[in-house]
Amino acid sequence: MQxxxxxxxxxxxxxxxxxxxxxxxxxGIIGLDHGHIYGMCNGLSExxxxxxxxxxxxxxxxxxxxxxxxxxxxASSEDEILxxxxxxxIASAIIPCERGPLGMRALKAGKHFFSDKPPFTAQAQVDExxxxxxxxxxxxxxxxxxxxxxxxxxxxxRLIEDGAIGKVVHIxxxxxxxxxxxxxxxxxxxxxxFGGIIVDLGCHQIEQILFYSGAxxxxxxxxxxxxYKFPKYPAFEDFGDAxxxxxxxxxxxxxxxxxxxxxxxxxxxxxxxxxxxxxxxEMRKYIDIAxxxxxxxVYLVNHNGEYHFKAAxxxxxxxxxxxxxDCVDNTRKAQDQELVFRAIxxxxxxEEKAIRAGAR
Amino acid sequence: MQxxxxxxxxxxxxxxxxxxxxxxxxxGIIGLDHGHIYGMCNGLSExxxxxxxxxxxxxxxxxxxxxxxxxxxxASSEDEILxxxxxxxIASAIIPCERGPLGMRALKAGKHFFSDKPPFTAQAQVDExxxxxxxxxxxxxxxxxxxxxxxxxxxxxRLIEDGAIGKVVHIxxxxxxxxxxxxxxxxxxxxxxFGGIIVDLGCHQIEQILFYSGAxxxxxxxxxxxxYKFPKYPAFEDFGDAxxxxxxxxxxxxxxxxxxxxxxxxxxxxxxxxxxxxxxxEMRKYIDIAxxxxxxxVYLVNHNGEYHFKAAxxxxxxxxxxxxxDCVDNTRKAQDQELVFRAIxxxxxxEEKAIRAGAR
Numbered sequence: 001m002q003x004x005x006x007x008x009x010x011x012x013x014x015x016x017x018x019x020x021x022x023x024x025x026x027x028g029i030i031g032l033d034h035g036h037i038y039g040m041c042n043g044l045s046e047x048x049x050x051x052x053x054x055x056x057x058x059x060x061x062x063x064x065x066x067x068x069x070x071x072x073x074x075a076s077s078e079d080e081i082l083x084x085x086x087x088x089x090i091a092s093a094i095i096p097c098e099r100g101p102l103g104m105r106a107l108k109a110g111k112h113f114f115s116d117k118p119p120f121t122a123q124a125q126v127d128e129x130x131x132x133x134x135x136x137x138x139x140x141x142x143x144x145x146x147x148x149x150x151x152x153x154x155x156x157x158r159l160i161e162d163g164a165i166g167k168v169v170h171i172x173x174x175x176x177x178x179x180x181x182x183x184x185x186x187x188x189x190x191x192x193x194f195g196g197i198i199v200d201l202g203c204h205q206i207e208q209i210l211f212y213s214g215a216x217x218x219x220x221x222x223x224x225x226x227x228y229k230f231p232k233y234p235a236f237e238d239f240g241d242a243x244x245x246x247x248x249x250x251x252x253x254x255x256x257x258x259x260x261x262x263x264x265x266x267x268x269x270x271x272x273x274x275x276x277x278x279x280x281x282e283m284r285k286y287i288d289i290a291x292x293x294x295x296x297x298v299y300l301v302n303h304n305g306e307y308h309f310k311a312a313x314x315x316x317x318x319x320x321x322x323x324x325x326d327c328v329d330n331t332r333k334a335q336d337q338e339l340v341f342r343a344i345x346x347x348x349x350x351e352e353k354a355i356r357a358g359a360r
Numbered sequence: 361m362q363x364x365x366x367x368x369x370x371x372x373x374x375x376x377x378x379x380x381x382x383x384x385x386x387x388g389i390i391g392l393d394h395g396h397i398y399g400m401c402n403g404l405s406e407x408x409x410x411x412x413x414x415x416x417x418x419x420x421x422x423x424x425x426x427x428x429x430x431x432x433x434x435a436s437s438e439d440e441i442l443x444x445x446x447x448x449x450i451a452s453a454i455i456p457c458e459r460g461p462l463g464m465r466a467l468k469a470g471k472h473f474f475s476d477k478p479p480f481t482a483q484a485q486v487d488e489x490x491x492x493x494x495x496x497x498x499x500x501x502x503x504x505x506x507x508x509x510x511x512x513x514x515x516x517x518r519l520i521e522d523g524a525i526g527k528v529v530h531i532x533x534x535x536x537x538x539x540x541x542x543x544x545x546x547x548x549x550x551x552x553x554f555g556g557i558i559v560d561l562g563c564h565q566i567e568q569i570l571f572y573s574g575a576x577x578x579x580x581x582x583x584x585x586x587x588y589k590f591p592k593y594p595a596f597e598d599f600g601d602a603x604x605x606x607x608x609x610x611x612x613x614x615x616x617x618x619x620x621x622x623x624x625x626x627x628x629x630x631x632x633x634x635x636x637x638x639x640x641x642e643m644r645k646y647i648d649i650a651x652x653x654x655x656x657x658v659y660l661v662n663h664n665g666e667y668h669f670k671a672a673x674x675x676x677x678x679x680x681x682x683x684x685x686d687c688v689d690n691t692r693k694a695q696d697q698e699l700v701f702r703a704i705x706x707x708x709x710x711e712e713k714a715i716r717a718g719a720r
Contacts, residue, residue, distance in 0.1 A: 169588040170599060170615060174532070174633070176640075221715060222581035222603045224611045228529040229637045239530060241611055243582045243603040249718045251584045251601055253613050255530060261639040263665040269640075273534070277589045279621040280536075280629075282649070289642070289659050290668035291651070299649050305623040308650035355581060358609045 011038035012149050012317070018048025019321040020328050026052040028081035028111070029072060030102060031094025032061040033185070036116040040091050040143050041069060043320035044114075049089070049327075053081045078102075082109040088327045089114055093143075095187050096194040100125030103140055107132050112139040112327050118203045120344050121195030130341060139332065141323055142340045146175070146204040146270060147211060148319040152283045152296040155311035156274065160212060164302055165276030168213045173205040173254035174271040178264070179230075179238070189233040197225060197240040197256055198351040199344070205254035206244070206350075207343035212274050215246035217342055223350040226358035229259060239357070242350040265293045278302055371398035372509050372677070378408025379681040380688050386412040388441035388471070389432060390462060391454025392421040393545070396476045400451050400503050401429060403680035404474075409449070409687075413441045438462075442469040448687045449474055453503075455547050456554040460485030463500055467492050472499040472687050478563045480704050481555030490701060499692065501683055502700045506535070506564040506630060507571060508679040512643045512656040515671035516634065520572060524662055525636030528573045533565040533614035534631040538624070539590075539598070549593040557585060557600040557616055558711040559704070565614035566604070566710075567703035572634050575606035577702055583710040586718035589619060599717070602710040625653045638662055 027049050029037060033056075041051050054072040056062050062074050075081045081090065082105060090106040092099060093116035100120040103113040107129075119142040120126050129140050147153045160168060187193040194200040210218060223242035230238055241255035260268050266287035274281040279302025286295040296312040322334035387409050389397060393416075401411050414432040416422050422434050435441045441450065442465060450466040452459060453476035460480045463473040467489075479502040480486050493500050507513045520528060547553040554560040570578060583602035590598055601615035620628050626647035634641040639662025646655040656672040682694035 165621075167588070169586070169619075170601070170617070172532070172534070172613075172615060176635075221584065224581065224603075224605060226529070226609065226611065228527070228609075239611065241530070241603070241613065243584075243601070243613065245584060245715055245717055249586065249588075251586065251599065251615070251717045253532075253601065253603065253615070255532060255611070255613070255635075257530070257635065259529075259635060259637065259640075261525075261661055262663040263639070264661050265666065269661065275536075275615075275617065275619060277619065279623070280619075289661055290666040301621055301624050301629065301649055303622040306625065306650040355605055357605055357611045 011035065011042055013042050014046050014316045016046045017316065017321060019324050020048040023050060025049040025088050025324045025327050026086050027089045027091055028052060028084065028087040029054040029065070029091050030078050030081055031092040031098065032056040032065055033095045034093040034116050036143060036145060037091065037093035038068060039145060039149055040093065040114065040116065043149060043317055044091065044324065047320040047324040049324050052087060053084065055081055082106060082111065087111060092116065096200065097121045097192065100129060104128060104132050107136045107138040107140065110138070112141065114141045114143065114323065116143050117145065118195055118199045118344055118347065119340070120348070121199055123345065123348050126341055126345050133337060139326060140337065140340065141335055144204055144207040144343070146285070147208045149317055150285050150296065151311040151315055152285050152298050154315045154317065155298045155309060156281050156283055157212070158315065159281060159298070159300055160274065164300055165274065165280055166278030168274055168276050169250050170275040171209045171212055171250065171252045172273040173208055175201050175205055175254065175256035176260045176268045176270070177201060177258050178260035178267045179258040190235040191237060192235065195348065196351040197237040198223060198242060198354060199347045201256035202240055202242060202254060202350060203344045203347040205256060206346050208272060209244060209252035209254065210246070210339055210343055213246050213248065213250040213252065215248045215250060216339070217247040218244045218252065218346055220346060220350045220353060221245050223354040224357040225351065225354040226356065228358055240354065266295065371395065371402055373402050374406050374676045376406045377676065377681060379684050380408040383410060385409040385448050385684045385687050386446050387449045387451055388412060388444065388447040389414040389425070389451050390438050390441055391452040391458065392416040392425055393455045394453040394476050396503060396505065397451065397453035398428060399505060399509055400453065400474065400476065403509060403677055404451065404684065407680040407684040409684050412447060413444065415441055442466060442471065447471060452476065456560065457481045457552065460489060464488060464492050467496045467498040467500065470498070472501065474501045474503065474683065476503050477505065478555055478559045478704055478707065479700070480708070481559055483705065483708050486701055486705050493697060499686060500697065500700065501695055504564055504567040504703070506645070507568045509677055510645050510656065511671040511675055512645050512658050514675045514677065515658045515669060516641050516643055518675065519641060519658070519660060520634065524660055525634065525640055526638030528634055528636050529610050530635040531569045531572055531610065531612045532633040533568055535561050535565055535614065535616035536620045536628045536630070537561060537618050538620035538627045539618040550595040551597060552595065555708065556711040557597040558583060558602060558714060559707045561616035562600055562602060562614060562710060563704045563707040565616060566706050567699070568632060569604060569612035569614065570606070570699055570703055573606050573608065573610040573612065575608045575610060577607040578604045578612065578706055580706060580710045580713060581605055583714040584717040585711065585714040586716065588718055600714065626655065
């Protein structure tokens with residue numbers, strides 16, 4: 001189910017479970033800079049949405065996209081999609097620093113917006129988005145894929161909701177990624193384009209820490225960034241971490257990096273440890289090293305024993321069905337808009353206040 | 361090899377490999393408050409030292425100790441041991457807050473001192489120890505058992521020294537412990553006796569982070585403590601964590617807790633993740649959950665592949681032989697005295713500056 005060699009084009013597939021009638025939720029795609037758009041479109045179309053139109057500055061990217069989605073009509077401009085009255089939702093994986101501005105144009109054109117993560121790269125973009133969401137009544141949804149598009153993550157959520165580990169008090173996340181340096185575009189190496197590693201990769205982590213701990217907000221106790229291995233790219237960071245205190249008293253930490261070694265059979269050995277008062281959960285999301293090359297492993301230890309669950313194929317990705325229904329019904333069940341904003345705001349703050357680590 | 365049910369009396373056994381002649385290194389034991397003394401004595405006697413004398417305030421503890429070490433002559437007072445000219449080394453697992461003062465009496469009596477961790481509970485004790493070590497020329501060694509008395513830890517050290525993961529840039533440690541609340545003495549529940557959870561359990565972690573990263577010092581970026589589960593004991597902490605920046609630019613984090621659930625087949629699922637520029641190591645020290653109830657698992661991922669090593673029985677515990685030779689030869693090869701002091705000083709600092717987490 002998972003494309004193993006490279007995180008860039010990691011696009012999970014699930015079971016088709018349409019939640020709307022054909023044509024009820026038409027999606028326009030604008031901006032194909034990150035391969036996450038393929039996962040976003042998989043999730044949407046499996047839920048019954050129609051990938052109706054597509055635009056990118058680069059015709060080659062459109063052509064490649066249409067190999068996966070021949071149903072998408074190529075548009076000649078962004079505006080052609082924004083002006084199309086049949087389009088309900090705009091989805092985008094444009095270069096991160098352009099997501100906020102594009103999202104504002106989409107919302108003001110009366111569309112909902114579904115952004116790849118990171119959804120913003122600067123605090124001013126979030127401030128504006130809060131204002132425009134309030135003004136337009138439209139939704140700014142975010143593809144925090146490491147929780148929303150990983151069955152292990154959904155499985156863990158259900159265990160927590162079932163009370164398997166008591167009250168969640170601490171979460172520790174690890175988000176290593178393979179750099180695949182030869183396949184990256186130039187914008188990848190300059191933090192100005194994506195906000196730095198804590199914004200780019202850490203926002204996933206913060207969203208998970210807030211969500212699983214049941215918190216509404218957090219403060220950043222400290223954070224570090226470094227470029228340990230790639231001094232050739234001085235505006236790049238290959239490591240970031242942050243220590244968080246949740247508003248409900250839980251503690252959290254994560255580290256992210258671009259240091260996945262070549263010998264790993266997946267793009268990253270992503271882990272999440274969730275400590276409760278009565279037990280803990282470990283997710284081995286994309287691989288169980290030296291044990292199973294497939295992902296979606298959930299380990300649970302509580303007062304009853306030690307358990308290993310293989311989550312693949314068990315619970316799917318309920319986020320996408322909810323997102324499509326939210327578009328059709330004008331409800332807000334898929335995501336908590338304020339949590340979406342706080343996760344990236346905290347990532348931006350952690351990035352800005354990070355102590356610079358690295359060679360001394 | 362490991363006593364699995366309870367961390368209190370966890371006393372690893374290795375192969376007997378005497379490094380001195382009988383009687384060359386006689387050890388006096390003073391203070392049996394923590395069961396770690398059994399592991400300390402195992403390591404010393406396997407290396408050829410003689411457990412010659414023993415004293416504790418509590419005759420019952422002496423009697424129990426002599427079941428394991430019938431060769432130890434019971435002394436009628438601490439002074440009887442300190443004045444005995446045949447004794448080279450004093451080893452102690454007295455209540456943590458008394459270790460520093462006892463150590464000073466031992467050093468001033470012309471003995472080396474081997475303290476259970478935490479070796480001190482207040483900065484003033486460390487200041488005095490630095491002064492008295494310099495004045496007496498004696499050694500203040502510390503049983504940082506989670507690195508020194510775990511074969512997985514020794515195995516990992518060798519992998520790093522062999523260059524298996526390149527330059528170490530980040531370390532993340534997890535030290536959960538079973539509370540075994542019914543078996544704990546009263547002093548266990550008042551942080552004044554052991555300095556708080558970061559001092560008590562976190563000093564292990566800081567020592568490992570400094571050691572494996574090859575750093576000489578670190579700063580505490582932030583730290584948290586909490587009592588999430590045991591409000592009945594208001595002077596107790598069941599959780600602590602800290603975020604560190606090493607003097608060589610590496611980043612570190614650890615969390616420790618007393619929340620091991622009953623269903624775990626070991627006293628704690630201790631883990632250490634060591635990230636290098638060319639790969640990473642994960643230690644599963646005391647158990648490999650839902651996979652192997654035995655401990656000493658070392659996982660390595662680097663450019664060549666994913667590896668699982670079972671370290672038990674492979675490399676032993678070289679620390680003890682070195683410590684015994686240090687006593688006999690008056691060398692300092694077992695431990696770096698300054699690193700021993702800095703690890704606990706940083707733990708005391710992290711404890712003191714910790715933000716209080718927990719129920720809001």
